[in-house]
Amino acid sequence: MGEINRQIQLVASPQGKLGLEHFKLVEGAMPTIGEGQVLLRTRLLSLDAANRAWMQGATYRSAVEAGQVMAGGAVAEVVQSTAAGFAPGDLVFADTGWQDFSALPATGLQKLAPMEPMSHLLSVYGVAGLTAYFGLLECGQPKAGETVVVSAAAGSVGSLVGQIAKIKGCRVVGIAGGADKCAYLTGELGFDAAIDYKATPVGKALREACPGGIDVYFDNVGGDIFEACLFNMKLHGRIACCGAVSQYDGAPPPHGPRGVPGLIVVRRLTLRGFIVSDFYDQQSKALGDLKGWVESGQLKVPEDIIQGLENTPAALIGLLAGQNVGKRMVRVS
Numbered sequence: 001m002g003e004i005n006r007q008i009q010l011v012a013s014p015q016g017k018l019g020l021e022h023f024k025l026v027e028g029a030m031p032t033i034g035e036g037q038v039l040l041r042t043r044l045l046s047l048d049a050a051n052r053a054w055m056q057g058a059t060y061r062s063a064v065e066a067g068q069v070m071a072g073g074a075v076a077e078v079v080q081s082t083a084a085g086f087a088p089g090d091l092v093f094a095d096t097g098w099q100d101f102s103a104l105p106a107t108g109l110q111k112l113a114p115m116e117p118m119s120h121l122l123s124v125y126g127v128a129g130l131t132a133y134f135g136l137l138e139c140g141q142p143k144a145g146e147t148v149v150v151s152a153a154a155g156s157v158g159s160l161v162g163q164i165a166k167i168k169g170c171r172v173v174g175i176a177g178g179a180d181k182c183a184y185l186t187g188e189l190g191f192d193a194a195i196d197y198k199a200t201p202v203g204k205a206l207r208e209a210c211p212g213g214i215d216v217y218f219d220n221v222g223g224d225i226f227e228a229c230l231f232n233m234k235l236h237g238r239i240a241c242c243g244a245v246s247q248y249d250g251a252p253p254p255h256g257p258r259g260v261p262g263l264i265v266v267r268r269l270t271l272r273g274f275i276v277s278d279f280y281d282q283q284s285k286a287l288g289d290l291k292g293w294v295e296s297g298q299l300k301v302p303e304d305i306i307q308g309l310e311n312t313p314a315a316l317i318g319l320l321a322g323q324n325v326g327k328r329m330v331r332v333s
Helices: 049-054 127-140 158-167 179-187 202-209 223-230 260-267 276-296 309-320
Strands: 005-010 023-028 037-046 074-081 091-094 101-105 110-112 147-151 171-176 193-196 214-219 233-241 270-273 303-307 327-331
Touching: 005 309, 023 309, 037 091, 037 309, 049 309, 127 158, 127 214, 127 233, 127 276, 147 158, 147 223, 158 171, 158 214, 158 276, 171 179, 171 202, 179 193, 193 202, 202 223, 214 223, 223 233, 233 260, 303 309, 309 327
Parallel strands: 147 171, 147 214, 171 193, 214 233, 233 270, 303 327
Antiparallel strands: 005 023, 037 074, 037 101, 037 327, 074 091, 091 110
């Protein structure tokens, strides 16, 4: 095709904070496809805190090593295909990595129905929306009238978790960084209360916002906020463990939550870790519910779209610093 394939590679595995110096932009030849493969043009790259975790070692996927194209999921368009069921112009979700073009086996692709805006395929109808849906409803199992607390509440997953909990008749408290984010949660998204962890001790603020305790905590951050919520849980409380962004970028904490085993036993708490693929057999129902809520106006979809592949490293660093409201992604083409 004669086009150049730009790629962003990981130069070195960060030992501390992630910086621009850990990445480099290179130009290579267009990839070619073999039998049963497709050539993809990346349209929208998903940015997630998990991108940083992949640099630290193997998780639910293999680690990203120095010298490799940075890993990442994307909405991509089929350019060429030797695989049955895929034709030029089709949209797919794929692990393309941070590059303009990729050649991948068709077996690893998820075909997507075209929609406008295309960005919704990565946010509310993508991993973020499904993670919020299953993490809250399957792991947290909220009931009408219960108190739900969510951390990173202005982020891609948390902003949807809180709204879904409201749809289910719960009282919702969000934890976020900064007065503007907290005002957005209670104003635009309809949360009942919001806690600015940068301005007030979280444990004290939780006791004021949730005087009767917490029924369901949706954890996106780990660390001190997880500990504060844990010690404010009600009897038979449930914790959905989605992520630990506070521990991804920088030195690990000197200790974990103290007194946890006894607390879990006495309060009969349930802590459940999950990843979204655990529930893919229920994906059709989840997408039906999410689309119904969006179309009825019950569920708003905050998105944060950065332009240009070359800006992807800075966009991820900004996400880890909490700059985004809603789902952050990069428009590549």
